[in-house]
Amino acid sequence: MSLKKLAEHLDLSPATVSLVINRSSVADSIPQETKDRIFAAARKFKYRANFFARSLRTQRSFTVGVIVPEVSDGYSASVMSGVEDYLLQEGYFYFVASHRHRADLIDEYPRMFLERSVDGLIAVDTPWHLNLSVPVVTVSGHNEVKGVTNIVLNHRRAAELALKHLFHLGHRRIAFMKGQEFSSDTQVRWSNIERVAEQIGLKINPRLVTQLQGDSPSPQLGYIATKILLAPRTPFSALFAFNDISAMGAIRALREAGRQVPEDVSVIGFDDIQSAAFQNPGLTTVRQPLREMGRAAAEILLKRINRPGSELRDQHIVEPELVIRETTHPAPTGTPVAGKWRT
Amino acid sequence: MSLKKLAEHLDLSPATVSLVINRSSVADSIPQETKDRIFAAARKFKYRANFFARSLRTQRSFTVGVIVPEVSDGYSASVMSGVEDYLLQEGYFYFVASHRHRADLIDEYPRMFLERSVDGLIAVDTPWHLNLSVPVVTVSGHNEVKGVTNIVLNHRRAAELALKHLFHLGHRRIAFMKGQEFSSDTQVRWSNIERVAEQIGLKINPRLVTQLQGDSPSPQLGYIATKILLAPRTPFSALFAFNDISAMGAIRALREAGRQVPEDVSVIGFDDIQSAAFQNPGLTTVRQPLREMGRAAAEILLKRINRPGSELRDQHIVEPELVIRETTHPAPTGTPVAGKWRT
């Protein structure tokens, strides 16, 4: 059913029908009776404006592009869930594309989104440098690009929550796992850990710092990184993993090396993904409000789209939360020998 | 840059430019030299056809809609990952909408997708009854709707893999966890379990059958269902969970009840999600090739879209795989007392 046919049936011009249906103020002078006729007919024939025709004319698509490292990864998926929540509620739809950390795709997908005339873009955990013609909001993006709002966690606070918790439990020899080079949080997270460590008087032993290598959403990466950490037998009583997934791998590696979690080694994760609570033992972790971050991203993006002039901060900071479960425990006492604690 | 301006600059008509750029056979008579000029200019000005104008004219959107229970749920996300893989490679984009099992949204989202002129739809784990004007493919849909292809697991084989594995380990008192009523796999899975149980001579004790209740992506549901299962103290030595998530909850409930997994009770999950391998102990499970199912869905959908006449089966069956890890174990011997095994 097209506008033209509907108008014909009503014995009116397409212009009138369009004006009324879109509640244009130009239609103010049209008597209610006529309006009612129009609405009734529209309902009767289930008239819906052709989306392409409308978008062509108005230059608006009510569509945004979301670029993530990988849809099936829990982090991205949680953020997307929040994004979707807000967008659909506001009548927007979204495209998704996973770049899988391929530099060419990180360049190409935004371009493809623009070809599809998206009204805006959300980049999740993706290094961003482009200056596009549409509003952009990043989640965990840390580059300052003008006109781009970054939704970021208060990493200072996150580091404080984790380190102070371990510190108060008596841990002094703490091992750290950095994220992959390409992960946008790696840098900030680490520099904040260093700052907080210094602040609370904790020495970081460089031999107790390991880093995730490779691109896989499996705990395997944390497992390998922890194996490497354990090899030189430098003693430690706690491990701050880069995220929950890698913490799971780490726990397995620790167990295989004969260390009990949390009796010998406390482990703390990051993110608080769904299954963190149901690990055995339950994983202590720093919660990122991923869904809320997604919602905030969508909300700010739509503001940018619909009120281009409005003053919006280029950072939106959200607060982490420490979720204490069962993988953290008071530090064992005694002298460490060959990486194990004598009791 | 519009076609018109490009044509103007080339001193040609928009028609000619369009014909050449789209490699229409009508342009065969145009000399290579002219074609080269056109391509050169198009490249120079980075000309890209306006997507809406083209779609309006051709009635094709190169977009498909994907409807899932919830994006952030691992099952949907894995399937989507496969869907995306194939679609983007073929130049299609996709919209996602999560219905969260709300009946009204299950009705509304497909309609909204159609308003957006999608070329086709993929419904993941979503009860499907609509007969739409565009091709539809479901993943784990079990209703036979004409013109709709269902991508389904060989559930008979899945039941065989799991039950025979437990049976051969000596388990005879096996508990079962059914999925929620709304989950599209619940029915088929259960009827196949019943069939296979009968075939191998295994009695199913109705008191050992529990069911997931409620809509949450957390292991909590499996935890609760298992608590209920344990209450009457009917002895069992193995539990076949509905999926990996609920298996994790089940294991926790079993532990809390003083049962060792797998020594006292073997547990087998379903799906083989990423974290199944990194549970402690590693979860034995029936693997569904979710990514491949998504890819297949996308592939078949595009075939349907692009060759509407072609004969395509209305079922596409994929094979499960048993992944044996550490939660299954030979059945304990001895007489069960009050739900625990005397050794």
Place this chain on the structure above:
DNA sequence: GACATTTACTAAATCGCTTTTTTAAAGATT
């Protein structure tokens, strides 16, 4: 009763492309 204003609409231009139909010149054929 002349003029201004309001009311109730419509005509027509666009948005940017695709595609069928035409046209006009050049080349080939009889």
Place this chain on the structure above:
DNA sequence: AATCTTTAAAAAAGCGATTTAGTAAATGTC
């Protein structure tokens, strides 16, 4: 030389809306 074909392109008709500028009739004002 007249006719037919081929070549090289352009004209024009949509696709289905939105929106500005306009118009004719009815009403209001002095």
